[in-house]
Structure formats: C-alpha cells, structure tokens
Amino acid sequence: MFGSIYIGLSGLSAYSQGLKTVSNNVSNLNTTGFKASEVTFSDIYGSGSTGGLELGSSTRQSGHGVYLNETSVSFEQGELRDTGRDLDLAIDGGGFFVLLDGEQSFYTRTGSFAVDDDGYIVRAGSDYRLAVLDAAGKPVSLNIDDARTSPPVATTSIEFSDNLSSTATTHTIADQSIFDVQGGAHSWTMDFVQDETAAGEWTVTVTDEDGDEIGSETLKFIGGIVDPATHTLTFSDSASGLSVEFDFSSITSFSSGTVSSLRASEIDGHGTGSIVTLEVNDAGELEATYSNEETVNLGTIALANFRDPQQLEQRSGGLFTLGGYGQVQYLSASDTRVGTILGGRLETSNVDLGAQFGDLILIQRGFQASSQIISISNDMIQQLFGIRGQG
Secondary structure, three states: OHHHHHHHHHHHHHHHHHHHHHHHHHHOOOOOOOOOEEOOEEEEEEEOOOOOOOOOOOOOEEEEEEEEOOOEEOOOOOOEEEOOOOOEEEEEOOOEEEEEEOOEEEEEOEEEEEEOOOOEEEEOOOOOEEEEEOOOOOEEEOEOHHHOEEOOEOOOEEEEEEEOOOOOOEEEEEEEEEEOOOOOEEEEEEEEEEOOOOOOEEEEEEEOOOOOEEEEEEEEEEOOEEOHHHOEEEEEEOOOOEEEEEEOOOEEOOOEOEOOOOEEEEEOOEOOEEEEEEEEOOOOEEEEEEOOOOEEEEEEEOEEEEOOHHHEEEEHHHEEEEOOOOOEEEEOOOOOOOOEEEEOEEEOOOOOHHHHHHHHHHHHHHHHHHHHHHHHHHHHHHHHHOOOOOO
C-alpha cells in the first residue's frame, strides 16, 4: 500500500511538470517565432512489491507510476505575418537563420533585423549578428559600412534605337544625363541635321548644358541602314574628361514623314549614390539599392539545416543552440532543403490553442486521479493501523 502512495506521487509530479509545459505553450501564443513543446508521458516498470505483505514469492514485473518524457519541440511552420519592414525576415521551409555572437552560434526561425552603429546587421535589440555565407560556404557576419555609398562610374557609351526619318531634315534628342569620373552630372543635347546635297548623310552635333559645342560628326545611311563605317561615333569633352562612344548600329533611316522616333535607349555610367533600401531578394541575397538606381548584392544569407532538429536546445528569445553531436549544414535559400526567405514578414507562434486546452483537461484529470490514489491508499493504511487484537 505504501507503494501505491509513491505511484500516486509520481503522477502528481509528472502532471505538474506537464502543466508547466502546457502553460508555457499557451502563454507564448503570440510570441513571434515560438515553437511549442509536446507533452508525452511514459510508464515505469520494475520488480513487483506488495508493501511488505507478500503472500509467497513473485518475480512478476509491476508498475511503479509515470514520468514526463523529455519534451520535444514541434518545428511545424507557423503562419507568416506581413510587417512591411524590409529587414523583418521569415523562412518558408525548414531552415534556420544563423546568428553569431563571437565564437558562439545561435539559430532562429524568424527575426526583426537592423543595422547597428558599427554597420553590422543584427537582430533588433541584441548584438547577435546575422550570418551570410563566405566563399567557402561558412557563416560569417556582414558589415555594410563599405557599401553605404555607390561610387560613380563615368559614361562611356550611348546606344541609340528606332528610326531617323529619311524625309525629315532635323531631329533633336535633348537633355541626356551624362556622368564624369567624379560623379558630376552633365546634360548633353544631340542635334541631327540632314545634308541637303548628299542623301543619307546627317551631321550630328553635341552640345553641353551651357550650349557649348562638344563635337560634330557625320552619320551615313545606305539604303536606310547605317553605313558600317559610321555606326559608332566618338565625342570627347576635354573639360570634363569625357569620351563617349555613340552606337548607331541598331537604328534605321526610312521615310516616316517629318517625325523621327530615334532615341537614346541606353546610357551607361551613373553618379554617386547612397543606400535607399536594404532588402532580401528571391534568392535569399541581401541587396542594397542606391539613390542612383544601382543595385549591389552584399551577400547570401546563411541558412542552417539540421539532420535532427531535436538536438537543438531551446533558449530565450526564440533562439536555439546545437547540443550534443548534432550535424548542421549551412546552405543558401536556393537549396530546397531549407526553404525560401521572405522579407517584410515574421513567423508567428505555432501553438495550437485547441490542442493545448485538450492537453490541459487531460493533465488536470490525470492529476486529480493520482491524488485520489494517494487519498485512498492513506485511508487503507489508516484502517490497517486501526486493527486491534482481540483479547
């Protein structure tokens, strides 16, 4: 009978611990990225005992109660909530973001990231740095200080397209932005005037924003097609140090009345730019977009893939560490094993409130039944103590 009390006590202990786990799950219902723990119980068996009132010998195994199994974490995907912030990141798949704190690595499913004062991308409110993959495929922290400014690139070529009407006499392409090696902006205007005496010949004159002439060249057509000898013309400006090649190889000169559609379709070079946005593209790469409309890839975000995620140890703040001898691979979002990275979203808790309430009821009933075992065992022992000898 004393054994029955201990069995009942094992139930009280196990269900109390189970209640603690369920309570933690429910209280984190709205915690970003939280992963619920699953509650399971196991029986305890050993050599039989009847509390010192054995009637003969027995080697039969008997139950000794219940215990709470080591809790396992459910890594089921939580819902993804839109936030509108470019550096709010979530994973649609089974991977984990890698966070670095010195030599220590942490793993998380979701995070609101920001750029700290030192230029590192960190999890907001912490010093944990978001890792990207280096050339060897290992996770390293990323500093964007060197990428805050997009250096200027001088204009070297202008490509033209469409038609310069053979029945027109003039055509003007005005106010085209040209950049020198220092990032200075210049506005060039191209005037096309057809020679009155030589069919298919045009004089191309380029002037700057002050109206000063940069240069003049002859453009020729043969049967409406650019003469190969003039399909590229070079205009140089010693004042700005610019030398720009005009590429006319794709244009035509057919009759279209007085209206020409000739245009500068592509101009290379750009001025100095500063970061406007920092976001993640579909390939899981961090991209910086600048005020000069340039885009630069800063690095591929590292995603961790675990052979057995149950080897992860849960920490505060939605973080995990790898314990024991678990194996980890560091991959990019292009690998289907880890899923895709979604910017402007955060993963919500995966707690199923209905399931938790169901567990809560079962735990309550288990605790109640175990307490009844103790109560009844105590009554029986009291009755035993009340037995008196007859004299």
